[in-house]
Amino acid sequence: MTLTAFGPDFTFAYDAWLQHPAGLGQLPPDMHGTSVAVIGAGAAGIVAAYELMRLGLRPIVYEAGKFGGRLRSERFEGAEDIIAELGGMRFPRSSTAFWHYLDRVGLQTEAFPNPLTPAAGSTVIDLEGEKHFARTLADLPPLYAEVARAYDAALEEGANFAALRAAVIARDADAVKAIWDPLVHDWDERTFYDFVASSKAFRGLSFRHREVFGQVGFGTGGWDSDFPNSMLEILRVNLLGLDDDQQLVVGGVGQMPKRLWGDAPACTHWPAGTSLASLNGGATRGRVCTLERDDAGGDIRVTDRWGRRDHYKAVVVTCQSHLLTTSIRTEERLFDQKLWMALDRTRYMQAAKTFVMVDRPFWKDTDPVTGQPLMSMTLTDRITRGTYLFDNGPDRPAVICLSYAWMTDALKVLPHSAEKRVDLALQALGAIYPGVDIASHIRGEPICVSWESDENFLGAFKGALPGHYRYNHRMYGHFMQDAMPEEQRGIFLAGDGISWTPAWVEGAVQTALNAVSGVLRHLGGQHDPLNPGPADRWARHGPVCLP
Structure with missing residues (x-):
């Protein structure tokens, strides 16, 4: 057996659940075709919508910004398929639920050029002005x-x-x-x-x-x-x-949600050829402005930025939790006050990346003095922190992530333009690689991101502080709603910020599947006895409760 993201807080095998021939569950026939709102078209939103569609529901997807969320592959201008991965860019093999969808849509992968790996070729570690070249740990x-x-x-x-x-x-x-x-x-x-x-x-x-x-x-x-x-x-x-x-992901991970959007799997209720795109008229709806309970029918009212108001028996919310108090006017009674505490106390980490496209993988050229490559994957205490090199072939443009930094290092570049960020990175790398003219190889315009300055994110990913376990438990277990008052049922949280493993797309996928389990049960459905779902396993294998 191989290592997978099995637990440890909730020991449930999501990959086995997805692959079981009995399917994820069944709804009462009178629920088929029921509309369910899904807020956010990132990994969690699209996975949840995809599986709800397969169960025979009609997911209506809302997106305030860019389709794909933090699976954001940005294409360099002037190049057909040369991309910068602004969000998720490296995906562990243990993320088997995520891999289920990569395989479903036929995407290929290759080893990520992490430090001291064969994919990187070589690594330079530069700390306090002392530089070491290595191919393996033994060289340091x-x-x-x-x-x-x-x-x-x-x-x-x-x-x-x-x-x-x-x-x-x-x-x-x-x-x-x-x-x-x-x-x-x-x-x-x-x-x-x-x-x-x-x-x-x-x-x-x-x-x-x-x-x-x-x-x-x-x-x-x-x-x-x-x-x-x-x-x-x-x-x-x-x-x-x-x-x-x-x-x-070869060609960019942003392809995954887009391909799921257009994929036409076998579905309960819906005719052959049905896809999320076809159920949504080919496009997502816009920013959600209001979430509130309809006192008359008990449904949840969703109002978008253009004033369109629709009623849903269930809503899946995948946006970052702070948006429920800053961007979406959310009626307080939809969540318990203890859950509001958890949502508001979620701490998001800052992250910044600076990418440039270069004419070729010039870093592979041999330095005539040292006999080493001109540049290597670089870890340093300078402002760049991590520099990654992406080779697309000898005769094609290549990509350098000049800097990938977090927290304080990310805040240092927050006010600066893309050009200034490149200048700062080139200064730092120039001290590590004197005589290497990186700038002469740059083509087109740089691509940068600071997730904390994006109004649709307000941070890159959650970073739980000591004492936050109880908060995480409340958010992660929110899909289990049997004991909740009626006014709090029907709205389900998902996304990597709800998971136990923030910053990893596997957490987003697993919480999306939890939400699917919750919606299924909320609408009177059940999991197949041969393939029990998360809700069926929760009582025995759910997270431990701290006093």
Whole structure:
């Protein structure tokens, strides 16, 4: 068996549920064709809409900004298929529910050029002005291997890591919960940095070791931006292999929601050839301005920016939670006040990327002095933090992500134009690669993003702080509505910010499927006994409740 994103908070096999021949469930015939609103056309919204359509419902999709949400592949002007991945760009193989849809629409992947991987070719680590060239960890000074071993030892010491991962791989739900649930009690109120600094493995090392760990980290690079986060969030990343064996989507991941939009699967009720596009008249509706309860019929009224008002028996909300108080006038009684607390306290992290298109993968040229490539995948403490190189073939334009930065480093460039961001990045890289004229290779205009300045996001992804487990539990479990008062039923939350694994599209997909389970039951349907759904497994395998 292989490692998948199975649990650990809710040990439910979403990929197996999706692939079962019995399907996800059945609705009463009189519910077939019922309209359900889906707010947001990102990964969660489109997956939820797609599966609701297959059940025989009519999803009506609303989108305030760009189709695809944070699966945003931006094309460079003047080039047919050269893209910058502004949102999700690297996808771990363990994300099997997400891969279900990649395979469904026929998209291909290849290894992502992460540091010290064969796909990167070579890596340069530049810290405090000291530069190291490496192809593998063994090429770096001994301190780096000491840091790697210390973190592995800290995971084993603090989380019984080998046994926990073995239980996840075996999909032994009870064994996973037996180890994980006590960790929730132990680590909810402690930070990632606390975990590292207080471990026996790191206590025997220097501050420099912890500093290098923060700058270089594990898997994809530096993690010091996450040092204030709850350690539970980082444990999930390690445990589920989310930072390992990552792939990129050839041609851009933004193709996935677009292809699902036009895909015509076999559906209950709907004739052959039905797609989300055809059920929505070929286009999504616009920004949602108001969500409120209709006292007369009990339905939920959705009003869009053009004043169109429609009534729905169920609504799936996939936008970031802060938009429910800043962009959408949401009637307070739709959610319990404790849930409002959780939604409002969600903390979103900042992230910025700066991309340029270049004439060719010139970085592969050999430096006549060193015998090394002119440039490599680069991790640094300078303003760029992470620089990634994307080769589209020897005779085609290539792409450089000059800078991928988070939190404070992302805020440093927030007020600046794209051109200024490129200038700052070139200055930093010029200090690492003196004599390499990157600018002479740039073609067209740069592409940049700062997610915190986008009115439809207000941040890139959730970063749970210590003490936020209870909030996350409320949001993630919101699809279980049997005990709720009538006025709070029928509206369902989804998206990676609702999940336990923010910043990973697998979390968005899994919460979308939870919402589908919730809508199905809300409308009087049920899961097939041969293929129990999330709602059926919740009581036994759901998240532990903290006092």
